[in-house]
Amino acid sequence: xxxxxxxxxxxxxxxxxxxxxxxxxLAYLARWLNEEGIRLTEVRVVADDEVAIGKAIxxxxxxxxxxxxxGGIGPTHxxxxxxxxxxxxxxxxxxxxxxxxxxxxxxxxxxLTDDQKRMARVPAGADLIPNPMxxxxxxxxDNIFVLAGIxxxxxxxxxxxxxxxxxxxxxxxxTIVVYAPESDIAGFVRQVQDQNPDVSVGxxxxxxxxxxxAALVVRGTESGRLAEVLAALTYQADKLGLESEAESTG
Numbered sequence: 714x715x716x717x718x719x720x721x722x723x724x725x726x727x728x729x730x731x732x733x734x735x736x737x738x739l740a741y742l743a744r745w746l747n748e749e750g751i752r753l754t755e756v757r758v759v760a761d762d763e764v765a766i767g768k769a770i771x772x773x774x775x776x777x778x779x780x781x782x783x784g785g786i787g788p789t790h791x792x793x794x795x796x797x798x799x800x801x802x803x804x805x806x807x808x809x810x811x812x813x814x815x816x817x818x819x820x821x822x823x824x825l826t827d828d829q830k831r832m833a834r835v836p837a838g839a840d841l842i843p844n845p846m847x848x849x850x851x852x853x854x855d856n857i858f859v860l861a862g863i864x865x866x867x868x869x870x871x872x873x874x875x876x877x878x879x880x881x882x883x884x885x886x887x888t889i890v891v892y893a894p895e896s897d898i899a900g901f902v903r904q905v906q907d908q909n910p911d912v913s914v915g916x917x918x919x920x921x922x923x924x925x926x927a928a929l930v931v932r933g934t935e936s937g938r939l940a941e942v943l944a945a946l947t948y949q950a951d952k953l954g955l956e957s958e959a960e961s962t963g
Contacts, residue, residue, distance in 0.1 A: 716881040720746050721755040721773040725766060725784040725794050726862060729758050737864045738783050745871050750880025751779060761785060766797035774857055779878065784862030786849070788828040794859060795852065799836035802854070809835045812850055819848025843873035882934040888960040889943050891950050892926040894918075901949035902929060905942060912942050928960065 722742060728734040736758075743753045754777065759769045766785075774780040785794030799806045812833040817825055832849035835841075842851030842858065844866060851870040852859035858874065860867045891898055895918045906914040912933040919926055931942045943959070950957040 718751045718779075718879065718881045719754045719777045720751050720779040720781060721757070721777040722753060723766070723769050723773060723780065723782045724756065724758045724862075725761065725782055726758075727761045727791075729784070730760055736783075738860075738862070738867050741864070741868060742781060742783075742871070746880075747883050749875075749878055750883045751878060752881075752884060761791050761793060763793055763797045763800060766794065767801035770798055770801040770857065774855070777856075779856050779858065781858045781860060783860050783867055786832065786852070786859060786861060788826075788831050792831070795834050795836060798854070798857065798859065802836060804854075805837045806834050807837045808833050809839070809841060812841055815844075815850060816848045842870045845869045845873070884932050884934060885936055885939060886930055886932045887939050887943055888931070889929045889946050889950070890926055890958050890960045891929060891946075892924055892956045893950075893953075894925050895927050897953070898927060898929075898950070898955070901953070902946070905945045905949065909938070909942050909945070912938050914942065914946070 722739065724736055724739065726734070729736050739756060746753050755773065757769050757773065759765050770780065770782070782794060782798075785792045785797075796806055808830070812835065813830065816829055816833055820829055835852050836854050839852045839854040842853050842860070844850045844861070846866045846869045849861070851861065851873075860870050895916055898916070902914060902916055912931055915930045915932070917928045917930060919928060929946050931939050931946070933939055933942075947957055
């Protein structure tokens with residue numbers, strides 16, 4: 714059986730919880746992790762509160778192989794992710810000399826403000842994650858990866874981690890679309906799932922162009938098994954005289 718390597722994500726920021734900002738990082742991170750053979754299995758949105766962040770950090774880092782965070786590492790007073798993680802790990806906070814040098818190079822040594830210098834602060838003993846877009850790097854400590862909340866910068870940081878994490882076998886997926894209400898197909902979908910426990914079968918209803926249907930998404934680590942399960946679902950739909958078609962999910 715393939716080893717399963719898991720990750721969690723803590724999205725940090727009052728602006729997400731208030732609805733002022735829509736998170737744009739979750740889907741990208743999930744796809745990136747899957748390419749690395751890592752399965753994102755839990756996501757939490759946490760307020761800008763040191764106690765709440767600390768509780769989430771300790772819970773998620775202990776129950777997953779990797780923990781990623783986004784948000785709260787900028788120069789303002791409410792960017793408290795670094796301090797909160799340090800407290801959660803029982804560590805102090807220090808100015809990372811390499812990070813400070815990057816900021817000085819980016820902004821200019823004489824122009825660098827005290828607020829901008831805050832972005833060089835890390836939990837004691839942490840390593841840096843390169844940031845190709847701006848001067849402030851991400852942070853890596855133990856199994857925790859602290860990333861920016863700004864999508865373009867977060868994605869650049871992820872590229873700096875490409876190939877550096879230990880993963881398992883990437884999940885693959887494929888889809889068959891059946892034009893029928895879920896209630897009409899639930900029986901055979903359950904039957905196919907029960908007969909193929911090594912593959913995950915999910916049903917997702919939709920209404921498209923005046924038609925009701927469901928996308929049956931098959932997920933697993935072996936393309937051959939996906940094809941077999943898709944064939945079984947197609948066969949069952951055909952038996953009921955239902956229209957179906959393949960729809961690649963990438």
